[in-house]
Amino acid sequence: MDRILVRGNGPLDGTIEISGAKNACLTLMPATLLTEEPLTLTNAPRLSDIRTMSTLLQSLGAEVSGLANGRVLAMSSHNIDTLTADYDIVRKMRASILVLGPMLARFGSAVVSLPGGCAIGARPVDLHLKALEAMGADLELRDGYVHAKAPTGGLRGARIAFPFASVGATENALMAATLAKGTTIIENAAREPEIADLADCLTKMGAHIDGAGTSTITIEGVDRLGGATHPVVADRIELGTYMLAPAIAGGSVELLGGTRALVAAFADKLEATGVEITETDKGLRVARNGERARAVDVVTEPFPGFPTDLQAQMMALMCTAQGTAVLEEKIFENRFMHAPELIRMGASIDVHGGTATVTGVEQLRGAPVMATDLRASVSLILAGLAAEGETVVSRVYHLDRGYERLEQKLGACGANIERISDDD
Numbered sequence: 001m002d003r004i005l006v007r008g009n010g011p012l013d014g015t016i017e018i019s020g021a022k023n024a025c026l027t028l029m030p031a032t033l034l035t036e037e038p039l040t041l042t043n044a045p046r047l048s049d050i051r052t053m054s055t056l057l058q059s060l061g062a063e064v065s066g067l068a069n070g071r072v073l074a075m076s077s078h079n080i081d082t083l084t085a086d087y088d089i090v091r092k093m094r095a096s097i098l099v100l101g102p103m104l105a106r107f108g109s110a111v112v113s114l115p116g117g118c119a120i121g122a123r124p125v126d127l128h129l130k131a132l133e134a135m136g137a138d139l140e141l142r143d144g145y146v147h148a149k150a151p152t153g154g155l156r157g158a159r160i161a162f163p164f165a166s167v168g169a170t171e172n173a174l175m176a177a178t179l180a181k182g183t184t185i186i187e188n189a190a191r192e193p194e195i196a197d198l199a200d201c202l203t204k205m206g207a208h209i210d211g212a213g214t215s216t217i218t219i220e221g222v223d224r225l226g227g228a229t230h231p232v233v234a235d236r237i238e239l240g241t242y243m244l245a246p247a248i249a250g251g252s253v254e255l256l257g258g259t260r261a262l263v264a265a266f267a268d269k270l271e272a273t274g275v276e277i278t279e280t281d282k283g284l285r286v287a288r289n290g291e292r293a294r295a296v297d298v299v300t301e302p303f304p305g306f307p308t309d310l311q312a313q314m315m316a317l318m319c320t321a322q323g324t325a326v327l328e329e330k331i332f333e334n335r336f337m338h339a340p341e342l343i344r345m346g347a348s349i350d351v352h353g354g355t356a357t358v359t360g361v362e363q364l365r366g367a368p369v370m371a372t373d374l375r376a377s378v379s380l381i382l383a384g385l386a387a388e389g390e391t392v393v394s395r396v397y398h399l400d401r402g403y404e405r406l407e408q409k410l411g412a413c414g415a416n417i418e419r420i421s422d423d424d
């Protein structure tokens with residue numbers, strides 16, 4: 001298994017290109033199942049999660065090609081052979097549940113494995129299932145699988161009021177509703193930019209959607225959807241992660257393709273720590289010179305609030321900030337697994353339930369540490385940029401799920417970082 005070696009190396013200077021969003025791509029890909037015509041995604045990120053979704057779609061009979069040669073993913077679901085999404089693939093990635101709504105809407109039935117547990121929380125899929133039931137689907141949980149059937153004549157438009165603005169449940173309901181009979185209104189819908197991106201793509205495919213990106217989405221079902229070509233929106237979590245690199249190591253980095261609107265709540269917090277953010281012709285420039293960052297408190301919330309997917313990385317900055325910061329995690333119940341690893345690097349962190357209190361220390365020290373999930377692993381790498389000596393992060397397969405060419409991107413800004421393969 002690969003490891004990543006980081007040596008704290010002083011200020012960074014350079015540019016980083018932001019890739020297409022993993023989490024947008026993972027919901028745009030299942031949209032291919034809604035149509036027999038080709039769906040092409042440009043600006044797709046080259047990540048292991050995207051390969052897992054390709055494998056899942058291919059296992060259903062879809063054709064998926066292109067990523068190895070560039071950023072274009074060409075998909076066709078003209079010939080679907082099976083409507084069963086197997087446990088062996090689904091268990092690798094929870095986003096697999098996103099094939100359920102599209103298959104049910106187009107083919108009238110689907111059998112999808114339940115994803116199972118996850119390192120950051122229980123992550124049930126009850127809201128996905130309730131939304132589909134509201135559209136008339138008959139669901140049965142048997143042998144670890146959801147067996148879903150649409151009523152005769154297909155799914156029906158419905159009013160769906162989510163008790164919590166779930167990203168995935170909104171995506172599943174939105175995709176299913178595009179082919180349902182009549183009008184669907186999703187209330188308390190998630191407002192993440194990935195939802196608006198999905199709605200843009202579905203609209204190009206012929207769907208009638210209003211209000212995506214707000215908390216009420218209205219969808220008029222259509223009889224069929226066609227093909228489209230769609231660029232994947234920029235990855236706001238990758239953007240926020242690399243904005244933290246100069247914030248932690250010092251220096252100045254320009255993030256090409258980043259916009260402030262994608263990370264507004266996070267950018268406000270980062271500025272409150274004393275980091276400078278300026279908009280440039282090509283993206284955002286982030287700089288911290290001299291002074292230690294100041295501690296700021298953070299509460300994670302659904303978009304447009306501070307994203308849970310940047311909490312671990314923000315904690316890495318707070319580890320060396322001046323003062324004490326309180327970080328409250330409100331989305332997932334077990335998302336502080338990076339804290340014990342950061343403590344191994346000399347950080348002072350106290351975790352009680354969903355709250356972590358971090359008192360900044362002047363200097364972190366490199367240590368061997370272990371990645372537990374995607375965002376936790378990158379927080380350890382960020383911390384390593386500011387640590388004295390060597391940090392070796394193991395289990396970097398978590399990192400490869402969501403960060404494309406991380407060593408090259410940070411290396412190009414002067415970071416001392418390398419991947420050690422077992423064969424080295």
Ligand code: EPZ
Pocket residue numbers: 023024026094095121122123124125126127128129164165166167168169190308309331332333374375402
């Ligand atoms: C998406 O997960 C992202 N994944 C996550 O990205 C992200 O952390 C999360 O949204 C929140 O922003 C993808 O887009 C592929 P949710 P999702 O449904 O859709 C509870 C990353 O690092 N819930 O909004 O699974 C759930 O347990 C990650 O890239 C239910 O109770 O998130 C959680 O506590 C990991 N029942 C909360 O809602 C449900 O049916 C938010 O989950 C669904 C969710």
